[in-house]
Amino acid sequence: MALAQTERLTGPMTARDELKAILQKKSIRTGDFTLASGKKSDFYVDCRVTTMDCRGAILVGEVGYAAVTEMIAELSEKPVAIGGMTMGADPISLAIAMESSRQNNPLQMFSVRKEAKKYGTGKRVEGNFNSGDTIILVEDTATTGGSTIKAMDAIEAEGGKVAFVLILVDRQEGAKEVIEARGVEVVSVYGKAELIQ
Numbered sequence: 791m792a793l794a795q796t797e798r799l800t801g802p803m804t805a806r807d808e809l810k811a812i813l814q815k816k817s818i819r820t821g822d823f824t825l826a827s828g829k830k831s832d833f834y835v836d837c838r839v840t841t842m843d844c845r846g847a848i849l850v851g852e853v854g855y856a857a858v859t860e861m862i863a864e865l866s867e868k869p870v871a872i873g874g875m876t877m878g879a880d881p882i883s884l885a886i887a888m889e890s891s892r893q894n895n896p897l898q899m900f901s902v903r904k905e906a907k908k909y910g911t912g913k914r915v916e917g918n919f920n921s922g923d924t925i926i927l928v929e930d931t932a933t934t935g936g937s938t939i940k941a942m943d944a945i946e947a948e949g950g951k952v953a954f955v956l957i958l959v960d961r962q963e964g965a966k967e968v969i970e971a972r973g974v975e976v977v978s979v980y981g982k983a984e985l986i987q
């Protein structure tokens with residue numbers, strides 16, 4: 791059914807609904823996949839095609855910024871930056887950072903390399919991150935939570951503090967529990983169950 795037709799039947803689409811529709815149309819895949827953890831799966835969410843979609847990126851900014859603002863309201867220490875493990879987290883972090891500037895509530899952006907650069911500055915964490923910063927850690931999708939833990943280790947090794955983790959699509963396979971066992975709260979925008987309805 792065309793989106794406009796759905797809208798006539800169910801009322802105006804929110805940004806969250808519209809982003810969900812793009813994820814369902816472009817990002818959900820079935821097939822034979824090997825995951826970052828080495829696990830095999832017949833299901834894959836390629837968030838990149840949505841977060842790098844010209845409309846998807848705007849919606850990620852709006853929906854993601856609303857989610858982080860709600861979390862920040864409960865914190866005693868306001869985060870100063872947002873970022874995560876390259877590359878899945880990068881377009882999400884940038885979209886939210888740009889929306890934060892539009893809303894006059896700036897969050898700077900950084901990106902965690904999978905390995906420290908072997909030349910130049912030799913950095914593992916690139917962009918706007920400084921030792922002592924409290925930050926929001928972003929993931930496009932999480933399965934085991936292993937990549938998020940690696941990013942968290944990199945941030946903490948450089949003197950940062952993770953306020954909370956934002957996951958765009960949680961595959962609901964244990965990542966939230968693994969991350970929260972480190973004492974860091976996880977908020978996800980969508981769970982797999984909602985996207986495959």
Ligand SMILES: O=P(O)(O)OC[C@H]1O[C@H](OP(=O)(O)OP(=O)(O)O)[C@H](O)[C@@H]1O
Pocket residue numbers: 825826827875876877878879929930931932933934935936937938965
């Ligand atoms: O929770 P986990 O079991 O760690 O799996 C999730 C991770 O896997 C993907 O990253 P990938 O390593 O494929 O990198 P990419 O973003 O560079 O494509 C995804 O972006 C997450 O970071």
Ligand SMILES: O=C(O)c1cc(=O)[nH]c(=O)[nH]1
Pocket residue numbers: 824825826827833834835836837931932933934961
């Ligand atoms: O676990 C992963 O590597 C993974 C799962 C998934 O659904 N999407 C993705 O990009 N990575």
